[in-house]
Amino acid sequence: MTESGYPNLDEFGIYDGISETIVTTMKGSLPNAAPIGIIRKEGRVFVRLFKGSITYFNVHSERVLVANVVNDPVIFVRSTFSNLKESDFNYVSVEGHKFPVLKDALSWVVFECSSIKVTSEALVAELNPLHAHVNQSPVQAPNRGFNAVLEAAVHATRYKLSNDEKYLKLIHAYSAIVSRCGGKREKIAINMLNDCLKKLKM
Numbered sequence: 001m002t003e004s005g006y007p008n009l010d011e012f013g014i015y016d017g018i019s020e021t022i023v024t025t026m027k028g029s030l031p032n033a034a035p036i037g038i039i040r041k042e043g044r045v046f047v048r049l050f051k052g053s054i055t056y057f058n059v060h061s062e063r064v065l066v067a068n069v070v071n072d073p074v075i076f077v078r079s080t081f082s083n084l085k086e087s088d089f090n091y092v093s094v095e096g097h098k099f100p101v102l103k104d105a106l107s108w109v110v111f112e113c114s115s116i117k118v119t120s121e122a123l124v125a126e127l128n129p130l131h132a133h134v135n136q137s138p139v140q141a142p143n144r145g146f147n148a149v150l151e152a153a154v155h156a157t158r159y160k161l162s163n164d165e166k167y168l169k170l171i172h173a174y175s176a177i178v179s180r181c182g183g184k185r186e187k188i189a190i191n192m193l194n195d196c197l198k199k200l201k202m
């Protein structure tokens with residue numbers, strides 16, 4: 001915690017630069033989860049949400065979100081292509097509000113969204129941490145296979161939008177890194193991603 005009583009984001013795994021998290025939000029009584037980058041730059045924290053996603057809609061209307069820090073590549077792929085299951089979520093109450101968090105998160109931070117600016121393509125919101133929690137803090141070296149799953153998932157979201165074959169070539173190259181460097185979860189995640197892509201191509 002900082003002297004002001006607000007969470008110090010370093011303690012919850014959200015550092016300078018872009019932290020790839022799973023953002024959870026509520027649409028009415030339904031929880032939603034999607035991979036989203038939390039941008040921390042010069043002491044400020046932002047999110048950029050492209051129009052059309054459920055997360056965009058929920059943040060635009062509710063002005064709150066939870067950033068879950070997750071090290072399971074399978075959760076990244078599942079939440080890219082579909083929503084997670086109700087049983088993947090827990091609920092926490094902060095300042096009288098109910099927030100969905102991921103059961104398997106290493107940590108999570110509840111953010112209030114302010115100064116929302118909407119353009120034709122996206123919204124940018126400043127994020128103010130309200131409350132945060134650590135579930136587990138594993139000691140873990142960077143794994144190129146994990147990073148390659150994230151890169152492949154980003155290219156898969158671009159492929160979904162554009163159908164541009166160049167993304168399939170990139171995903172193929174990242175899949176080779178996963179086979180070489182990834183552990184079991186990374187291999188399950190990349191196979192799941194390639195299966196989802198096959199269905200998209202049909």
Ligand SMILES: Cc1cc2nc3c(=O)[nH]c(=O)nc-3n(C[C@H](O)[C@H](O)[C@H](O)COP(=O)(O)O)c2cc1C
Binds near residue numbers: 037
């Ligand atoms: C690693 C990763 C990071 C992403 N970061 C963002 C982001 O910062 N902003 C955004 O709008 N979409 C981002 N996306 C794409 C969304 O996760 C994707 O469009 C998702 O399907 C939205 O789901 P929803 O409709 O349930 O909100 C990211 C995807 C991945 C795989």
